[in-house]
Amino acid sequence: MENLMFCYQCEQTFGGKGCTKSGVCGKIPEIANLQDLLIYQLKGISCYAKPLIEAGKNIDKDIVKFVENCLFTTLTNVNFDAEAHVRLLKESQRIKEAVREQAPEGEYAQAAAYTLSETKEDMLKDSIMAGIMYDQNLDEDIRSLRSTVLYGLKGISAYGHQARFIGYQNDEVDHMYFLGLEATTNDKLTLEDMIRMTMRIGETSVQVMKLLDEANTTRFQNPSPHKVNVNRKKGPFIIVSGHDLHDLEMLLEQTKGKGINIYTHGEMLPSHGYPELKKYKHLVGNFGSAWQNQQKEFDGIPGCILMTTNCLMKPRDTYKDRIFTTSVVGWDGVTHIGAKEDGSKDFHEVIEKALELGGFQDEEDKQEILVGFGHHETLSHAEDIVKAVKDGAIRHFFLIGGCDGARPGRSYYTDFAQLVPKDCVILTLACGKYRFNKLDFGTVAGLPRLLDVGQCNDAYSAIRIATALADVFETDVNSLPLTIVLSWYEQKAVADLLALLSLGIKGMYLGPSLPAFLSPDVFQYLVDTFNIKPISTPEDDLKAALKQAVL
Structure with a gap:
């Protein structure tokens, strides 16, 4: 078997098209192909699980946990251990057979009928049919939306996994793993059906981030500065x-x-x-x-x-x-x-x-940065924020968030943050903030100009802050003086983006490059429906943003 792979799930995919010889992330073909086959197995399990869910039956939580773990395992920069994947593959076959016994008779996709081979070598041979590009006749827009659904589910699994670890789960989120995966195998679904499923993944992303927020703030209390x-x-x-x-x-x-x-x-x-x-x-x-x-x-x-x-x-x-x-x-x-x-x-x-x-033998002078501005803390200042906006002390809010990476072009976010006028507030979340979180942005209206909202899953906090402010101003989020500037790297960022789109948020800037898995027509749909804008230059994007909503 030729030692090749195909993966385009992250922003740094080779040439902006796909990694075929090895992953920019460090993933070798063996791992990539075992991951393809593992996802194929999850799709097969989901084909049998879907009719059970539609009949009102709950899927065993151990099976949900397994599917969630596997989705998370295949997310970018998580697991590079071949034997761990082989163990998961063998377990997936046992689970598929168990779910198959419960499912009604009928016609199922090839992924459901497939029986896993015994050895790693044979698994790798079989993995060819599990590849993204295996079906050369598949409509490119359908392929694009199937990939978007899958990558959104991978992002959701990361958040669901964290919540489940401390005892929080949601049946609707759990069911969506199976319903979404089944949709990526279903040739009867039209383009419109797949667009609806993509938006359902976005709604589920909001649900799972809300669940994780509840889990973290209940166990560890609300973040404070x-x-x-x-x-x-x-x-x-x-x-x-x-x-x-x-x-x-x-x-x-x-x-x-x-x-x-x-x-x-x-x-x-x-x-x-x-x-x-x-x-x-x-x-x-x-x-x-x-x-x-x-x-x-x-x-x-x-x-x-x-x-x-x-x-x-x-x-x-x-x-x-x-x-x-x-x-x-x-x-x-x-x-x-x-x-x-x-x-x-x-x-x-x-x-x-x-x-x-033994550790460090000396220490450096203390240097500090400020964290802890989740929705609970930020909204405790809502009265002051509203007054500052009405008085003209705060002109605009910028949410500069998302994942970081090494690819050239990410200096855009540092430059953008530094160009933001001093009468504007910057909210930031996820690791993209490392581009600028050690800079001194000072204060505005008694608040720090740079507010660290939290991790990538704390996009939910940003949503809570924005919707609460919209309620106070008796308007909607799209009418607020708020601009969202996103950097994406892996699949949690896909889940975050779909969450924001499912809430109808428009006019977001996306960079540093566009996802390779978005076909031209699918991307045009996002532009036409949600006014998504690829980033250009910090100066031009900032100028355009400041022309938008003024309360």
Whole structure:
């Protein structure tokens, strides 16, 4: 079999068209093709699950959890371990056969009828038929929308996984995994049907972000403003990267009194705003910057790294012995910390390694940045914000959010933020903020001009803030002096974008490049329906934005 692959699910896909020899993310053809086959298996399971859901039957939650885990496993920069994929594939066949026995007789898609081969070698041969481009006769717009639905579901699975880990789930979200996946196999669905399904994925994305917000704010309390040190302190340390607050909580609890400093990294930065995490005094700061700089920043450091969700890059040999993965994350040869039956985890290996390495021998002067402006905190200032807008002290709001990456062109977001006039407020979320969150933007109307709303899933917070302000001004979100400027990298950003579109939000700027999986006609539909604009230059886009809604 020719050692090829095809993947175009992330923004950095080769040539803006698709990775065919290896992934820009570090994914090799073997992993890419096993992931294609795993998704194919999930589609087969979903074909049998759909009629059961339509008959009012709930799918076993262990099966839901499995499908959610698999979707998350195949998200960009999550899992690069071939044997982990083989184990999931074998389990998928057992689950498919179990669901098949419950499903009514009828005609099902090829993915449902397929029986998994026994060996990895044969699985790789079979994976050809699971490839995105396998059906050469498929209408390109249908293919585009099927991919959009799949990538939206992958993003949703990341948020659903975090919520489920601390005991929160939603039946409608759970059902949508199966209904959405089945739709990507259903040749009877028209273009209009697939557009409707894409919007349903957006609605589900809003639901799952609301669920995760409830889970996090109930367990860890509502975020509040906290200053976070971004320079190193003396002593042993563990850096926690990813998104999962519960993993961070368990590690903080297990390192109490051991003389180990805990730093957040990447999208873990907003955890410093949660009172139930901030209470741990050895949560001392944030290390480094966005995920794509990790190889340079982790190079030979005298401490450990724990990767809790996505954003893993190929570990260099200089730190491969001190990086650990957990949850769905994996890399061949890297120690993985699994969960026990009750969901708890034992991080003693990470702790012992951190103590052995000894940590930093000196420390830098403290430098701090401000986090913690979720919807609860920001809306507690609603009266002041409204007055400032009415008095002309605040002219405009800019939400500059999304994922970061290494591809040239992302300096646009730094330049844009620096050009925003001083009578405007910048809201930011996700790791794209590392482009500018150490800059001093000062204050306006008594508020910081730069408000860190949180992680990528906290797009829900931004939605809450915008809709609440629209209610106060007795208008709709599209009539607010608000401009949304999005950078996208992987599939959670796709889920976020679909969430915003499902709410009817128009006029968003999208960059740094357009998704390769959007066909010209599908993109034109988004332009015509939602006035989506590809970014141009910061100067031109800012000028156009400031001409829009004035209350």
